[in-house]
Amino acid sequence: xxxxxxxxxxxxxxxxxxxxxxxxxxxxxxxxxxxxxxxxxxxxxxxxxxxxxxxxxxxxxxxxxxxxxxxxxxxxxxxxxxxxxxxxxxxxxxxxxxxxxxxxxxxxxxxxxxxxxxxxxxxxxxxxxxxxxxxxxxxxxxxxxxxxxxxxxxxxxxxxxxxxxxxxxxxxxxxxxxxxxxxxxxxxxxxxxxxxxxxxxxxxxxxxxxxxxxxxxxxxxxxxxxxxxxxxxxxxxxxxxxxxxxxxxxxxxxxxxxxxxxxxx
Amino acid sequence: xxxxxxxxxxxxxxxxxxxxxxxxxxxxxxxxxxxxxxxxxxxxxxxxxxxxxxxxxxxxxxxxxxx
Numbered sequence: 038x039x040x041x042x043x044x045x046x047x048x049x050x051x052x053x054x055x056x057x058x059x060x061x062x063x064x065x066x067x068x069x070x071x072x073x074x075x076x077x078x079x080x081x082x083x084x085x086x087x088x089x090x091x092x093x094x095x096x097x098x099x100x101x102x103x104x105x106x107x108x109x110x111x112x113x114x115x116x117x118x119x120x121x122x123x124x125x126x127x128x129x130x131x132x133x134x135x136x137x138x139x140x141x142x143x144x145x146x147x148x149x150x151x152x153x154x155x156x157x158x159x160x161x162x163x164x165x166x167x168x169x170x171x172x173x174x175x176x177x178x179x180x181x182x183x184x185x186x187x188x189x190x191x192x193x194x195x196x197x198x199x200x201x202x203x204x205x206x207x208x209x210x211x212x213x214x215x216x217x218x219x220x221x222x223x224x225x226x227x228x229x230x231x232x233x234x235x236x237x238x239x240x241x242x243x244x245x246x247x248x249x250x251x252x253x254x255x256x257x258x259x260x261x262x263x264x265x266x267x268x269x270x271x272x273x274x275x276x277x278x279x280x281x282x283x284x285x286x287x288x289x290x291x292x293x294x295x296x297x298x299x300x301x302x
Numbered sequence: 303x304x305x306x307x308x309x310x311x312x313x314x315x316x317x318x319x320x321x322x323x324x325x326x327x328x329x330x331x332x333x334x335x336x337x338x339x340x341x342x343x344x345x346x347x348x349x350x351x352x353x354x355x356x357x358x359x360x361x362x363x364x365x366x367x368x369x
Contacts, residue, residue: 056369066367081368084309084361085335087328096365097334112368122338126363129343130336198369247369 040271042243044077044220045136045168045189047106051076052237053267054108054222056247060256063099069250070100072260077106079138079245081113082123082130102131108170110138115151117141117158124162137162138192138224138245140172148198148225152179156186163187172224175209177216184219191217192224192245195236199248201228204235214240230259230266237270238278304356315354322349328362335362 041048055075060066070078078100100107109127111120124137141158143151150173162169168189173179175193183191193213196202203226204210214221220242227233227246236244244267253259303314308328315324321344325331337344338361344352354360 057367058369060367079369080365082363083366085330085333085364087309087311087362095334096367107365109365110368122341125343126336126338126361127365129345130334130363130365245369 038272040275042220044170049076049106051264051267052243052271053233053264054079054243054245055250055260055263056245057096057100058247059251063094063096065256066096067099069256069260070105072257072264073250074264075105077108077136079108079110079247082109082111082127102134106136107131107134108136108138109134111140111158113142114140115142115154117154117161120154120158121161121165124167125165128167135166136168136170136189138170138172139188150174150194152176155179156182159183159186159188170222175206175213177209177212180213180221181216184217188219190220190222190242192222194225195223195232196226198225200226201249201252202226203228203232204239207235207239210236210239210241227263230262233263233266234270234273237267238273240274243267306354306356306358306360308360309362318353320350321352321354324354324360325349325362330362333364335364337362 041050042052051074053073053075054077055070055073056079057066111123114120114123120139120141128134139158141151141154143149152174159169159171163186170190170192171183171188172192173183180191180193195204222243222245223236223241224245227249233244250256250260250263304317305312305314340359
C-alpha cells in the first residue's frame, strides 16, 4: 500500500518515529531503531565530554545522517531562548539540516510543555527557516496556533513524557486531528502496542515514542510490536471501522437455510 | 594565563590560540561537533581564523541519545 507520511514536503514510508535515549548501549539502540522500521529518529544535543575517551564511538557513528533522518530535540530546555540556541547548534552540527523537534518544558516533575514559551520559540525558528515539529499540550487552540505560525507538524502528548499511561484524552486528540492541515503525531505517553494502534485509529498521522520501546523488558521485540501496531492502526483508520450498534446484535451467518428443528423429527 | 570556559570548565591557554588548535588540544579534532562562542554559532569554516580571547564562553556539543 502506497501511503506515505509527508513532512515538510518529504515522503516517509514509516509512520513510527523513535527516540534514541535510555538504551543499554549503541548496538541495542540501532537494533531497536531498525526493528521499529523507523526512518526519523530523535537525538538530544548535549555538551561533549572534555578530555574523556577520545576515539570513543558516537551516536552518529551508529545512526549516520546519510541513512536516517535525524530529528534533533530541545529536551531539557525551559525557555524559548535556550531551545532556539540548542537548535541553531543542531543545525550547525548536522550541516544545515532544518527538520527539528521543538519542546519547551514547564515543570521538571511532569515535563508538561510550557506553551507560551513554545509558541515564542516556534515563531523564531520558523522565521529562521527551520522545519519545526512541535511537542505541545493536547489543546486544539494551541495546536492550531502552532500550525498558523508555520510548524510542519504538531505533536500533542497522549499522556506525560515517559509515563506509559497511554491515550488519556482521545477526544482532544480528535479535535486537534479534525482541525489540522499539517500532520498530527502523538508524542509522549504511549506505553504498549495497543496505545499506538489507538492513536493511529483516531487518525494521527504518525506516532513518536522512546520509553515504551527502551523500557520494555525486550526493547527490540517491542520495537517490532510497535511497527506492526502503527501499521495496523493506520490500515484500520483508512479502512474505516464498522458503526457501533448498542443493544442490537446482528449475526454474521445467514439466518435462513437452517436444518429442521429437532422438535419436527 | 588567560582563561576561557569550555563547557563550563575553566581552561587556561597561551595566546594566540585558534579554535582549531583548541579542538586539537582537547582531542576533538575530526569529531562531529558544533560550537557556540559567547552565544553565537561558529561555523566550521571559521575554526582556523577564529582566535580565542580571555573570558570566552565556549559550548561544544554533540548528538546523544534522546527522545
